[in-house]
Amino acid sequence: MGNYTDGLLMVLITGIAIYLIYRGMQSWVRKPFSLRSGIGFQFNEEIMEHPAVDLLEQAGFEIISDKLKVPLAFKVNGNVLHSRLFIDYIVTKDREMYLVKTARERLTVEWTGSGVRKELLPFLLLYPECTGVLYVDTDLGDIRTIALINDEDEDESAHKGTWRT
Incomplete structure (x- = not known):
């Protein structure tokens, strides 16, 4: 009975892991696309009158x-x-x-x-x-x-x- 229970437990854990990975991938794919610029700011702190x-x-x-x-x-x-x-x-x-x-x-x-x-x-x-x-x-x-x-x-x-x- 012990071998049967261990196998069933492994199948259950593997199924849960696959489900969580699947849900994570769905969430990642549906995430809004965002551009990240590598172009930073070099602030010019001298403000001219305008x-x-x-x-x-x-x-x-x-x-x-x-x-x-x-x-x-x-x-x-x-x-x-x-x-x-x-x-x-x-x-x-x-x-x-x-x-x-x-x-x-x-x-x-x-x-x-x-x-x-x-x-x-x-x-x-x-x-x-x-x-x-x-x-x-x-x-x-x-x-x-x-x-x-x-x-x-x-x-x-x-x-x-x-x-x-």
Whole structure:
């Protein structure tokens, strides 16, 4: 009777182990895809005077870095292509970090899904630890918050809207 019980116990333990591994793999496969950038920040703590700085401070943001140049390199068919992204400011508010882009006359953002994707998605993907991107238009006196969300989150407070001064 002892050999029969030991064998049954081993089959039961093996079955439980296989079930737990299966559940763990399911959880891992369903986990949301997240990009992690190896491109870090080199903060530029010397903040230059600019109307955008005043607008951000009036809205309660703390500027922690001035303009940054993010160098990028792409390998295409064995050739290395170089480019860069520019971040105007990095700010914090309520323990959340935001990248800031300022409006430019020659580089306007079309406020549609594809327009926002084209102009601002690279920043949101490169730095997923940031809460979002603030788009500052000093001529209009507003700050728009852009955050990358799931479609399920659409009705939640992920859209923080526009600050006006």
